[in-house]
Amino acid sequence: MKSLGVRAGILSVVLFLAFCLVWQIAVTPSASSGPALDPEYAKLMGITTAGSQSAMPGPLEVMQKLWVALSDPFYDNGPNDKGLGLQLLYSIGRVAIGYGLAVLVAVPLGFLIGMSPLAYRALDPFIQVLKPISPLAWMPLALYTIKDSNLSAIFVIFICSVWPMLLNTAFGVGSVRKEWLNVARTLEVGAWRRAFTVILPAAAPTILTGMRISIGIAWLVIVAAEMLVGGTGIGYFVWNEWNNLSISNVIVGILMIGVVGMVLDLILARLQRRVTFPE
Amino acid sequence: MAEIDTKTAVPADPKFISIEGIARRYPKREGGVTTIFENLWLQVPRGEFVCIIGHSGCGKTSVLNILAGLEAPSEGAVIVDGQAISGPSLDRAVIFQGHALLPWRSVLGNVAYAVSSRWRKAGKTEVEERSRRFIELVGLKGSEQKKPAELSGGMRQRVGIARALSIEPKILLMDEPFSALDALTRGTLQDEVRRICLSTGQTVVMITHDVDEAIYLADKIVLMTNGPEAMVAEVVDNPLPKDRARDSIHRHEDYYTVRNHLVDFLVSRSRTFRDDKPAGYDTRRPPTVRLGSAAKVADAANTIPFPAAANGRD
Ligand SMILES: Nc1ncnc2c1ncn2[C@@H]1O[C@H](COP(=O)(O)OP(=O)(O)OP(=O)(O)O)[C@@H](O)[C@H]1O
Ligand SMILES: [Mg+2]
Numbered sequence: 001m002k003s004l005g006v007r008a009g010i011l012s013v014v015l016f017l018a019f020c021l022v023w024q025i026a027v028t029p030s031a032s033s034g035p036a037l038d039p040e041y042a043k044l045m046g047i048t049t050a051g052s053q054s055a056m057p058g059p060l061e062v063m064q065k066l067w068v069a070l071s072d073p074f075y076d077n078g079p080n081d082k083g084l085g086l087q088l089l090y091s092i093g094r095v096a097i098g099y100g101l102a103v104l105v106a107v108p109l110g111f112l113i114g115m116s117p118l119a120y121r122a123l124d125p126f127i128q129v130l131k132p133i134s135p136l137a138w139m140p141l142a143l144y145t146i147k148d149s150n151l152s153a154i155f156v157i158f159i160c161s162v163w164p165m166l167l168n169t170a171f172g173v174g175s176v177r178k179e180w181l182n183v184a185r186t187l188e189v190g191a192w193r194r195a196f197t198v199i200l201p202a203a204a205p206t207i208l209t210g211m212r213i214s215i216g217i218a219w220l221v222i223v224a225a226e227m228l229v230g231g232t233g234i235g236y237f238v239w240n241e242w243n244n245l246s247i248s249n250v251i252v253g254i255l256m257i258g259v260v261g262m263v264l265d266l267i268l269a270r271l272q273r274r275v276t277f278p279e
Numbered sequence: 280m281a282e283i284d285t286k287t288a289v290p291a292d293p294k295f296i297s298i299e300g301i302a303r304r305y306p307k308r309e310g311g312v313t314t315i316f317e318n319l320w321l322q323v324p325r326g327e328f329v330c331i332i333g334h335s336g337c338g339k340t341s342v343l344n345i346l347a348g349l350e351a352p353s354e355g356a357v358i359v360d361g362q363a364i365s366g367p368s369l370d371r372a373v374i375f376q377g378h379a380l381l382p383w384r385s386v387l388g389n390v391a392y393a394v395s396s397r398w399r400k401a402g403k404t405e406v407e408e409r410s411r412r413f414i415e416l417v418g419l420k421g422s423e424q425k426k427p428a429e430l431s432g433g434m435r436q437r438v439g440i441a442r443a444l445s446i447e448p449k450i451l452l453m454d455e456p457f458s459a460l461d462a463l464t465r466g467t468l469q470d471e472v473r474r475i476c477l478s479t480g481q482t483v484v485m486i487t488h489d490v491d492e493a494i495y496l497a498d499k500i501v502l503m504t505n506g507p508e509a510m511v512a513e514v515v516d517n518p519l520p521k522d523r524a525r526d527s528i529h530r531h532e533d534y535y536t537v538r539n540h541l542v543d544f545l546v547s548r549s550r551t552f553r554d555d556k557p558a559g560y561d562t563r564r565p566p567t568v569r570l571g572s573a574a575k576v577a578d579a580a581n582t583i584p585f586p587a588a589a590n591g592r593d
Contacts, residue, residue: 179379182349185367187396187446197392201383277383278428 020059027058057248065248066255080240082232088256090232091222094150095264098157099218106162106214107207110169111195114203120170127167135160135221139228149229156225161214168210172203204275212268219261234260294358295325295482296346296450300563301355303341315341316509317354320563321501328476328483330493332541333503334549339486340376343454346484347373360449369397372448374456378435380427380442387423390414390442397446413445414438417471433464440468444475451476453485457492469495470525477521490541494519495528500537501565502544504552511565512552515540518571533571540570 057065073085113119135156142152142159176199184194226235234257241249302317315338323329331339344350346357348367356363359370380389390410395401401409414423417437427435436456443451456472457465473496476483487493493500500515518533528534548555557566 179375179377180381182367182373182375183379183381185349186347186369186371186373187393188367188369189396198381201381275383278426279382 024058024060027056055247057251062248062251062255065246066252069249069252079231082237084234084237084252084256087232087234087237088260091226091234092260094154094226094233095157095215095218095222098154098222099161099215101154102158102162102165102214102218103211105158106165106210107169110166110207110210111173111199113166114170114173115199117174120174127163131163131167135217136224136228139225143229149231153222153225153229153233157218157222160221161218164213164217165207165210168213169203169207172206172210173199175206176202201275201277205272205277208268208272208275212265212272215264215268216261219257219264223257292325292360294322295360296321296323296484297358298322298342298346299356299358301342301345301352301357303338303345303350304353314508315506316503318562319355319509319511320565321511321514323482323484323499325482326480327498328481328496329485329499329501330497331484331486331501331503332488332490332493332545333509334505334545335488337503337506337509337549339503340454343373343452343484343486346450347371347452349373369446370449372443372446372451374436374439374443374451374453376454376456376458378427378432378439380435380438382427385424385426386414386419386430386438387411389427389438390445393442393446410441410445413441416444416475417441431464433460433468436460436468437471440472440475449482451481451483451485453483455486455488458488465492466525472496490538490545493541494534494537495523495525499567500541502541502549504549508553510553510562512544512548513565514567516567516569518569536571540568 069084073083073088075081075083076086113123138156138159139152142155143149146152146155180198180202181194184198189197222233223235223238226233227239230236230239234253238250238253238257241247241253298319298321301319303315304312304317305315307313319342331342333339341350345352346364348364348371358364364371381392384392387407387410390413391406394406394409398406411420411423414420417440419434419437419441422430422434427438430438436459439456457468460468469492475481485496494517497517498521500517502512502515503509504512515537518537519528519531523531544552560566
């Protein structure tokens with residue numbers, strides 16, 4: 001009897017292989033009749049692909065492309081031909097700046113809001129209206145006011161990751177147990193020390209939950225934003241490869257978006273575990 | 280009920296804590312105010328162990344929170360050592376009912392937090408050394424690095440006690456510190472608290488529901504009537520000797536006199552006292568009651584049946 005982890009791992013590999021097999025079978029052209037392409041689609045894809053060969057690459061082809069992309073990830077041959085790693089770095093850089101700014105704004109501000117029930121009540125309607133706005137809806141406004149596509153993308157990351165962190169921080173700070181605050185009061189702990197030794201540790205798990213939600217949103221949004229503003233980044237890469245009609249590279253891009261998103265989430269999850277305390 | 284002389288020396292400072300006419304009112308939902316208690320007067324001499332007992336909801340926690348400075352009274356003032364209190368202070372340590380440990384700190388961290396708050400300029404080793412000493416005092420040596428979640432209820436309460444004692448407060452305030460513990464653990468902790476407080480001459484105000492706990496620990500037992508508009512009915516001078524021991528206390532000639540008196544109060548007089556005040560009752564000076572005497576041993580012994588009392592305890 002192997003451990004659950006080992007068995008789950010084996011099952012994962014089996015599922016992956018099965019998926020690749022089905023994928024391969026699905027894209028292998030049948031000998032008798034060529035795939036009936038929709039004429040519109042064929043035109044879009046370029047006439048050349050219309051024939052006996054499927055436009056959809058198989059897993060082997062994608063893996064080969066992935067290998068190529070990963071073996072030289074950081075080359076730079078001008079605006080339309082950059083390595084996958086380089087594009088990812090551009091995206092990660094934008095997310096880091098936008099998200100970092102959002103943390104710097106949301107956590108202290110959320111702290112203040114959470115400390116004051118009045119501020120919480122007064123600002124709540126604004127936050128509730130601003131929160132559900134799709135980040136991309138901000139894009140025209142951002143482009144118009146900021147007039148710089150790169151900064152606009154960063155702004156959009158900022159604006160979409162700020163709300164969950166703001167709300168969670170305010171909530172976490174506002175619901176610190178009264179008895180812990182009373183402990184600090186009876187020990188005559190000053191406001192600053194209280195903030196850092198009682199309120200922050202007590203609210204940290206809630207704050208980190210907000211940060212984790214935000215990083216997920218930020219990574220979702222950057223891809224879409226880069227498709228819109230173009231230039232650099234993994235979103236642009238995917239869009240560019242679509243224009244190049246390289247579906248294999250599109251799939252490679254998608255894969256890497258997933259992997260990076262997972263890594264970002266793992267980092268935050270690890271941080272979250274570090275500040276969580278059992279009661 | 281007979282007056283006897285207490286042999287204990289008159290404390291140097293009979294008004295060390297002086298509660299002067301405090302009131303606690305809450306607005307009612309449907310308008311108006313509820314008065315939990317008003318015009319409450321009580322004095323606690325330096326070095327005494329005072330227990331407050333009364334029924335649930337009569338306002339004991341409110342009194343203690345006002346003493347701690349965590350809440351301001353709606354009226355009146357509390358004078359400690361000649362000074363009106365205006366907020367919480369390191370001079371008054373609180374042991375909370377729900378232990379109130381910081382769960383992200385270890386046992387050592389929790390005690391050290393208090394120590395370093397008390398002595399801001401103390402070095403790290405000094406703070407740690409002192410914290411360890413108090414952790415050892417409450418019998419938790421070896422558990423310094425554990426988090427509160429890894430401790431039993433009794434151990435957590437011990438940490439709370441260590442934390443409170445480590446700052447050398449002038450006054451120790453305890454709100455039903457042992458009520459959540461099993462009888463065995465409660466007994467051990469009572470012994471420890473008694474030993475520590477006795478050896479340091481600590482002034483203590485403790486709230487309890489438990490008559491036996493009050494008799495074992497207290498020098499004076501304050502009886503509060505039922506709320507709303509609760510008042511201090513009387514202060515019972517505990518006639519048991521200072522060097523009482525848990526295993527023989529119930530054999531003391533005055534034990535059941537006191538016990539019956541307290542139970543009797545909780546069962547009936549806490550309810551009827553308001554309409555049936557003794558002549559000359561003065562809220563500013565609640566009567567001190569001295570119970571038990573050698574002359575009354577014959578009938579004060581454990582033979583007096585108190586069936587109603589025995590069944591009606593809460
Ligand atoms: N914030 C509040 N608003 C309104 N009423 C309150 C509030 N806090 C306490 N009370 C009332 O004050 C009264 C006294 O409460 P308190 O907690 O002091 O009682 P207690 O004697 O400590 O009871 P217990 O023995 O159950 O702990 C209760 O009747 C309670 O309903
Ligand atoms: Mg209470």
